[in-house]
Amino acid sequence: MAKEYNFREIEQKWHRLWTERQTYKVSEDERREKFYVLNMFPYPSGAGLHVGHPLGYIASDIYARYKRQQGFNVLNPMGYDAYGLPAEQYAIKTGQHPEKTTFANIDRYREQLDKIGFSFDWDREVRTCTPDYYHWTQWAFEKMFNSYFDEELQKAQPIEKLIEKLKKEGNWPADEKAQSDLLMNYRIAFLGETMVNWCPKLGTVLANDEVVEGVSVRGGYPVEQKKMRQWCLRVSAYSQRLLDGLDTIDWSESIKETQRNWIGRSEGAEIEIPYSLSGETAGSFTIFTTRADTMFGVTFFVLAPESELVDKVTTPEQRAAVDEYLKYVKSRTERERMIDHTVTGVFSGAYGINPITGDKCPIYIAEYVLAGYGTGAIMAVPAHDSRDYAFAKHFGLPIIPLVEGADVSEESYDAKEGIVINSPISPDKSVKYDGECLCLNGLTIKEAIAETKRFVKAHNLGRVKVNYRLRDAIFSRQRYWGEPFPVYYKHGIPTMIPEECLPIELPQVEKFLPTETGEPPLGNAQIWAWDEKNRKIVDKKLIDEAAGIYPIELYTMPGFAGSSAYYLRYMDPHNSEALVSDRAASYWQNVDLYVGGSEHATGHLIYSRFWNKFLFDLGVSKKEEPFKKLVNQGMIQGRSNFVYRIKETNTFVSFGLKDKYDVTPIHVDVNIVKNDILDLDAFKAWSPEYATADFILEDGKYVCGWAIEKMSKSMYNVVNPDMIVENYGADTLRLYEMFLGPVEQSKPWDTNGIDGCFRFLKKLWALYWDKDGNLALTDDEPSADSLKTLHKLIKKVTGDIEAFSYNTSISAFMVAVNELSQQKCSSRTVLQTLPVLISPFAPHIAEELWEALGGEGSVCDARWPQYDEKYLVETSVKLGVQFNGKVRFDMLFPADATPEQMIELATSAPEAAKYLEGMQVVKTIAIPKRIVNIVVKPKA
């Protein structure tokens, strides 16, 4: 009996041995070059892993193992993003503590992950919800609170430096409350009164990236705008650095572009606009524009409804109309505002004075202007902005074209190219400043923008300004299951609990819902007051300002708090003195390869970069950018199967015959379908309803229909990796996940093809054993063919791993194993190299073979082989000779033939003669090792 490929035995054995031998333990080793591979850590959901989750882990595990075999000291850690909404909502429903469900889920994840054979160093596991981890989340928050962003240095500085500066300038108030309020305008973590995305259904605020199309990403509940006092992070201060950094990292162009758009840098000008009420000058406001060149086309101004100026510019006559409009705007949800772009607005009664033309233009209030961007006020140029155009048409306001040849009778001309006209329309329409007046006529738009900026600056009418779309991140949540803030309120002033007293542990509560008085869930905590003198947390009944016992913050931190710097913690996960020791940070530097989904482009991947830049300013992180190379793995979609029930019956008709009947398609569990053929007995057993089902078959089989949909329980298309491992083994799963297609590409999971990978492993296994089950190995010199096969394979696989093209390297393995098997190769030289090459992809079988062959230690530490070109040289090359008439034949050229010799050989070949007869050669082209082209035409 030949030796069987018993994957169960092999995989169990090696899981045991890897643990016993601590094969995957890594430590800092300055003598070796480091390589840091990282996956976005998962949120441990109750549903467990499906077959899509491990995709990225497998891809990076392959790379990590490969790098290790190349001699690098590889850090490849794993952990859990453990704070999150589902656990809390489950807790609200069942009363079970979220920690309990979270830890149970983590155990399940771990069990599933362990089956797949990753090279993670589990000693470095982190969980964002454990105190020894969130200690450093709180610590970073305190550092941000105690820092400000120095615009000149473009980096974070200690807040004391700012206080000194303010004192020197005489701007330091005496009152403590005033001091606190003043500093809040500068701190990187600050308490701010801002418009927030409030989700009433979830009872919490959400960050911009947590809201899509006006509803919450989690749960899909409506979101409204609300003004609230919240903790915020001054991410916007880092806008320019976040933008510049993109040019230094190896990320896909599309993700970088998404971040550039999200940061949204726009260069423009801020211009002061004086306004008059009832004919008298009453003050001024500032507008922002990127089209300073269109100042001569301004016919009205618009303020955002939420702007503080609204109140000031409203005249008594317009008061009622304005109030009504504001009421209307408030009644609209964010979602309505997004979808419905009908023109609305109201006249304020005031007029703004265009400083360039001196014209008085009406000031309107309209919701199409956003309070959060620029100054919340704009100058409207209907001729060259489609939104202003629609507004002007609706309210019958004048439209002045400013570009030569632009027809603005039907729509605005928004393009930024052309020659400027009507600027000014007549010489008296340009106000003189210090004897100079602006004239843009005849300039290109680009020139006109520059000229206007110069003019505005020179005469102090405004300033050149860069605006960013990126907004500060709202950092507090009204939830229980998150990091508590290390903050107490001393006489209403937010104060940090001293760093030495961290971590502040999440208190126990009876109920996870908000309190009856509307406080966040932490309001239910009893032991939740800060005793300043004794530096400890005490019962909140003891709160007594005179005794120095104060209330602690009830908000908790958002999901991205714990996930923003976790890669640093992996470097030194058990350090209780620091987030990461200087030695570990200096050694591991930053992540060389980061793998994860592209859905985090505007969330985690921005916050993480921001957080790291801040820690870099502090000297904690050693690199400005946290992730050198990013690979975005695609999503795995589900492939659903359908059966077709004839209406009003319990009879099911096969796919090919369904059009003959009136049928209803029904989702059927993909796990009882194989190659689209339904397992009839399993189907009857699947649900009592189908126990008595009848079938109309084709060719004795029931064929199911299929569709590509999201992988979800309700569509019965969830494929569990455990099942695959059970039936085929982890190595087959790993191979097949990679074989499915490029890692970056989204694709449906289809278990149908998996047999191919399983067969391949069996063939590989069979290469090593004779029919009696003994090692079939000789010390003979390998044949030239075998050496060529081997070196071709090494070359291909090495190149493919570097290029992240795993599907093609697996194909190459399949070809190579087929070739070696045909060559009946039993040479030790060749067969000993093969396990090393395959081990990143299929580590278990590789270890087993490596051991059987008497290899030393683990195959993980075997050196990655080098290929030798000399085995790849062809002795002769078979080439096509191509004529322009699409006629071709094959012939052999010597490998070292020059192009001239190739042409000579081709034209004089007997096969060529018949094509050349009666023709004259126009041109000959030879591509070495490829092809000869002979262009002929009939002789005149």
Place this chain on the structure above:
RNA sequence: GCGCUUGUGGUGGAAUUGGUAGACACGCCAGACUUAGGAUCUGGUGCCGAGAGGCGUGUAAGUUCGAGUCUUAUCAGGCGUACCA
């Protein structure tokens, strides 16, 4: 609307970066061994055509001796974003 991205057999996908399109795998067909097979092995399999041959990389043009690959236009799908002045 804007930005990014992808279109190749029945299916997943290859193509040395401008050089024999469809590697490899699934599926399918035929055969072998079998009491049996959702096991294993061998051969075939882009489409049309009996055949010689013709046609083929979403569509249409272009550059080139030569285009899946480059250029332009166009169509279709996917992702992101949305009144950002």
